[in-house]
Amino acid sequence: xTNQNRPFVSTPDLDPLLESAVWSVLCEPIELSxxxxxxxxxxxxxxxxxxxxxxxxxxxxxxxxxxxxxALAAGILLVLGAxxxxxxxxxxxxxxxEQLKSAGAFRYTDISSDGQDDPIEAQVMxxxxxxxxxxxxxxxxxxxxxxxxxxxxxxxxxxALITQPTGILHMPAQYQLRWLEQLKSxxxxxDQELGTKTLDGRTVEGFVVKQEGYEFTIxxxxxxxxxxxxxxxxxxxxxxxxxxxxxxxxxxxxxxLFSFEVPNGYxxxxxxx
Amino acid sequence: xxxxxxxxxxxxxxxxxxxxxxxxxxxxxxxAEDVSQIVFTEAFRVQxxxxxxxxxxxxxRLATIRAIDHLRRRRKTLSLADDDRVSNTDAxxxxxxxxxxxxxxxxxxxxxxxxxxxxxxxHFEQLDRNEVAATLNISPESxxxxxxxxxxxxxxxxxxxxxxxxx
Numbered sequence: 001x002t003n004q005n006r007p008f009v010s011t012p013d014l015d016p017l018l019e020s021a022v023w024s025v026l027c028e029p030i031e032l033s034x035x036x037x038x039x040x041x042x043x044x045x046x047x048x049x050x051x052x053x054x055x056x057x058x059x060x061x062x063x064x065x066x067x068x069x070x071a072l073a074a075g076i077l078l079v080l081g082a083x084x085x086x087x088x089x090x091x092x093x094x095x096x097x098e099q100l101k102s103a104g105a106f107r108y109t110d111i112s113s114d115g116q117d118d119p120i121e122a123q124v125m126x127x128x129x130x131x132x133x134x135x136x137x138x139x140x141x142x143x144x145x146x147x148x149x150x151x152x153x154x155x156x157x158x159x160a161l162i163t164q165p166t167g168i169l170h171m172p173a174q175y176q177l178r179w180l181e182q183l184k185s186x187x188x189x190x191d192q193e194l195g196t197k198t199l200d201g202r203t204v205e206g207f208v209v210k211q212e213g214y215e216f217t218i219x220x221x222x223x224x225x226x227x228x229x230x231x232x233x234x235x236x237x238x239x240x241x242x243x244x245x246x247x248x249x250x251x252x253x254x255x256x257l258f259s260f261e262v263p264n265g266y267x268x269x270x271x272x273x
Numbered sequence: 274x275x276x277x278x279x280x281x282x283x284x285x286x287x288x289x290x291x292x293x294x295x296x297x298x299x300x301x302x303x304x305a306e307d308v309s310q311i312v313f314t315e316a317f318r319v320q321x322x323x324x325x326x327x328x329x330x331x332x333x334r335l336a337t338i339r340a341i342d343h344l345r346r347r348r349k350t351l352s353l354a355d356d357d358r359v360s361n362t363d364a365x366x367x368x369x370x371x372x373x374x375x376x377x378x379x380x381x382x383x384x385x386x387x388x389x390x391x392x393x394x395x396h397f398e399q400l401d402r403n404e405v406a407a408t409l410n411i412s413p414e415s416x417x418x419x420x421x422x423x424x425x426x427x428x429x430x431x432x433x434x435x436x437x438x439x440x
Contacts, residue, residue, distance in 0.1 A: 034305065039285060
């Protein structure tokens with residue numbers, strides 16, 4: 001059902017002048033470069049949607065509060081429970097949560113799947129001030145510490161899309177790291193223990209955390225107590241499954257990786273009106 | 274994502290059509306790009322809620338309706354200077370054609386939404402009656418009735434427009 005190959009056919013139902021007006025519309029050439037721009041922008045939509053999954057908390061202020069509370073909780077834990085933290089499975093959970101609380105700048109792999117499409121894998125870097133850099137198949141999104149998507153870089157076409165909150169197509173404020181805040185604020189005891197299993201060649205202990213209506217499954221290395229994997233349902237689409245793995249904490253990133261400046265050689269498109 | 278699991282492929286297949294429909298209705302590359310993005314965003318959300326039976330139909334429907342919405346909003350904000358420009362005749366054939374196209378878009382935006390959508394899909398996208406009915410999920414008879422009314426109204430407006438032009 002397309003008119004691409006249909007020649008314009010005179011319509012007897014139309015007056016000649018009305019037909020001329022229709023003809024005038026149809027004679028206007030379609031700008032192919034505009035179609036390419038449409039494709040480029042539309043191909044970033046799934047990424048924006050996944051970003052929308054874990055948003056909402058307006059960020060830095062609350063984050064600082066949570067970090068302060070977390071630090072206090074960690075201090076209390078250190079004083080009261082140091083001797084307990086080496087034996088039971090829930091201590092492994094507590095240590096994993098502690099890793100998140102003192103994560104600093106970190107990186108991880110985020111894999112989203114709705115069970116029908118191929119999973120979408122994002123390589124995520126998080127600066128210690130909350131800015132994020134997400135790379136999905138060469139499409140890099142740079143998100144500020146308020147959770148706003150600011151710049152998208154499409155490496156294949158050397159295209160940069162600048163997004164501002166005032167743009168007509170602006171998505172609501174998003175907060176990628178909501179899962180982190182939720183886990184940090186949960187406390188040091190899991191809601192459920194799942195026992196052990198082998199995951200990527202490692203023996204891991206599983207824990208379930210229920211927080212603010214969301215449920216997370218956390219897998220922790222049984223030997224080292226390192227956080228191995230976090231699983232959750234999509235926060236908008238319950239059919240979506242999110243797996244976060246490959247955590248590397250306390251990283252040192254080059255500041256340029258989080259810059260909102262467009263690199264040289266990129267074509268720039270902006271949704272700013 | 275039912276039917277076609279690859280969003281990039283869906284975009285690749287339908288972007289030209291979506292843009293074309295929006296551009297035919299709006300006559301502005303910039304506005305048509307914005308509407309196209311809105312359409313793809315909306316379509317992505319639709320598929321998240323359940324299987325899409327016809328991507329072609331979904332995109333044609335969304336593009337037409339969203340472009341008409343956009344055209345109506347734009348018409349409300351047209352400045353006096355814009356109106357003057359539209360009614361300023363030029364002997365040059367290209368200018369006449371452009372003016373007719375601008376007139377038609379403006380007139381179509383004043384039609385009831387369904388009539389505008391049916392007229393656009395029939396004459397700009399050149400779909401037949403059954404295709405329009407399938408796209409808008411209405412009966413072929415409703416298409417015929419609405420199309421008749423739309424043409425009639427446009428004829429009346431065009432007569433008035435010609436009268437102004439000939440003065």
